[in-house]
Amino acid sequence: MKEQPKSGAVWFEIPCADLDRAARFYETILDRRMKKDDFGEMGDPMRVFPAAPGGVAGALVKRPFRKPGRGGTMVYLNCDGELDAVIARVREAGG
16 A cells, blocks of 8 residues: 655645745745745746755745635645744735
């Protein structure tokens, strides 16, 4: 029998209209650098969130067929032990 993955989710994408602005926001509030990449079938630009090997990963994406909006997917980001610090950085990051 095939071994089950450790997590049911393995990848997420957050659509954004302004990729650089969104990356600055998340880098500021999470105090972590994102990797600039152009991969995938369409070679679309992405900013990849840091992730531990084998962990759930994801990216900010700008694609014509994916639009940001209030009704989009909800993504929970890991702020383990740093929630107050992350919240404190939201306003300075434009949130």
